[in-house]
Amino acid sequence: MTTSQALSIINHWLHPHNADNETALLPNDAQEPEQPIKSSSGCAGYQVGTGTILHQQQKLVEQVNEQLNLPTELQLMFDQTLDNLTHWLHLLPAHPQHHCEPAGAVRHALETAFWSVTAMQQIHRDHDLYPDQRRAREPLWRLMAGVAGLLYDCGRMTSCLVVQQPSSKQAEEQPAELSIGQWPAFEQALGSWLQQHRITNYSPHWKQCDTNPEKPLTPEYTAINLLLLPQLTPQAFRNALQPDGDNGTLWQTFISALTGQKTGHGVSQIINAVELARLKSVKLHFVRGEALNQIMKPAKTEGQPETGKDDELKWLEKVISSLHSEDIKWAKDSLLLPWPDSAESENLPEPDILLKQWNQRGWIRPVGNLIIFRRNGRTVIALQPVISQQCKQWLPSGSFAEEYSEESAGESAGESAGEQHDQ
Template sequence: MTASQALSILNHWLHPHKDDPKLPVSDAQETEKLIQSPSGCAGYQVGSGTILHQQQKLVEQVNEQLNLPEELQPLFDQTLDNLTHWLHLLPAHPQHHCEPAGAIRHALETAFWSVTATQQIHQDHELYPDQRRARKPLWRLMAGVAGLLYDSGRVVSCLMVQQESGEQWRSFDQPLGSWLQQHRITNYSPHWQQCETNAEKALPTDYTAINLLLLPQLTSQSFRNALQPDRDSGVLWQTFISTLTGQKTGHAVSQVVSAVELARLKSVKLHFVQGEALNQIMKPGKTEDQPKQENDQELDSLKQVISNLQADEIKWAKESLLLKWPDSVENQNLPDPEILLKQWNQRGWIRPIGNQIIFRRNGRQVIALQPMISSECTKWFMST
């Protein structure tokens, strides 16, 4: 359990609602039953900890990708708590993630793919190597929070929650969780209003500009200070603001701005495969922007590498399978190791250690696979 979840659950215990129905946290079919109509998904008065517990596996995967030092992890956790309290059990869009807490699920998926994509982007060219390494965690934090918050302006703009008495949630002024507690509302059904944007197109600036209105409420001063260190040229902060607004201006790293938008689209498109974008880690399938044949080739390449491992070559670091790199893929009629590394990293299969995708262990260069795909790999080498 992450620090974010522990703090949220503690907050829920301190402010109990004995009569409130509890959201199922382990049975996906029960969760689906909460969907009442195309106009909105049912929601109950529950704490942020309960909502995040339902997404615990995904939160852990995001934190694995972030790989933040102890002093930075709370900055992401606090933002996630704030966003969860603000959006509560709202869905993300009529066309995708339209289930209770769908907006939070979509935000976490976008954060995951944002961090994955930006790891391949080179920043801080003007700095010395040791300075660049020191700032790598800040870039990952920036990308994760930008992905987490990127769709928040559209969600609060498109959804309406109203009491029977007619009083409406003021979505820009107060978290939905606080509003429900204030008015002792035990259940509600949000409704879409003026949400005609195509989910598979880039967000219009009408929505991304609203992200800035929510920024002071969803991020802490400590987070904002972290992105504006002393004597910094402002690249981190400018890139963060440009990413939230979708505008490639000033000192912003334009590749990061594009990467976060593409991460959102990836979450949207892959959602339609069994409803979970991260299912693609284990079961890549056809998406509109990548032919199925290419997906099959990537999975077949990984399976070939794993199947050819000898017993003494099967090494683990915690729950991650380690592969000698590039030794494990050479002389196997496979694509160039650099191509494979890029493909596998784009799929979210590779787990960075420290700031590196390739690192040294016992004098050899290795890569680590994410725990979920590592578990899938055991089927291949155990059957040989």
């Protein structure tokens, strides 16, 4: 797709009632050079349905829905869009370098939606409206940001991935009428195509894919989002973003966010936030292996001071150096700290703030899915082995350190799970 074609499609959707824009160029109109194709891992076929795929992402879906906090009518619009997108992408990966696993594309889309909604809620908009009018539109803004994040990368994935008919050996075993060629990525959902041709497994292949996933998406990719928009979103959603009497802010922000192109009354900060949400999903995949680890981390506490790692290390050193000998316990390679007793000092931030900061640094080692658990009637936290080794230099000299097994820690955690704070 050329840049002029991409801009033509964007203009068509920004002004949907303009008769001059009734037809938009499709990617099939552009003659693109042949690109090398890179094979991806194999995926199960039509027997895997949308419900199964989303069930595997249930925890992340729940986090997104919690962040959206939509009334039932709007939640149904988001759910239908998610179902349509999952049916369209099926088990495709997101990129050769990140979210490469089956259904990685759906997971990446959900993570981008989560971070889009999170960022949007910190952005001021509707300045010209009365407070009660702004409050009434809040759910629409959250819905808009969630759907924009959900669909933002789908154009690149559908245009860069090829799903072909089964191998020649498999094709020979099929009737002639099932010689199916290649998945028409812009015309039919992959789930429907697999079902129609009864394909039990397939191997997606990458072509013409930008090898740097941290570069912003180009209009050639984002314009394809608009080609897929009528097939992925319900009409009720498109109507909801164009209410009577609105100056077009919601709709134009949505279209601009999908394409990364600021136009009309679009809110620039939200448009940028969707691209940053995609990048955050990518970067956290490389850092943690999956962005859900970051999504599940506690948010910054109100009143929490801006600190760097050096400050947090100094506070950790103060906590460790103040321990009494009888308080020093180990679980294998993890140092245990009585909590919050060991952090209660006028020279330290509040224990809850310290715990959140250390957890965000990855210094806390959960036991039985808890970051605070009981041992011998006392609440404690466990530090990760690496930071525990660093803490040894700050322990009081000649201190006695009692060791006990991680299994016993897990048992203690399990017995007292109802009494403790979950992460």
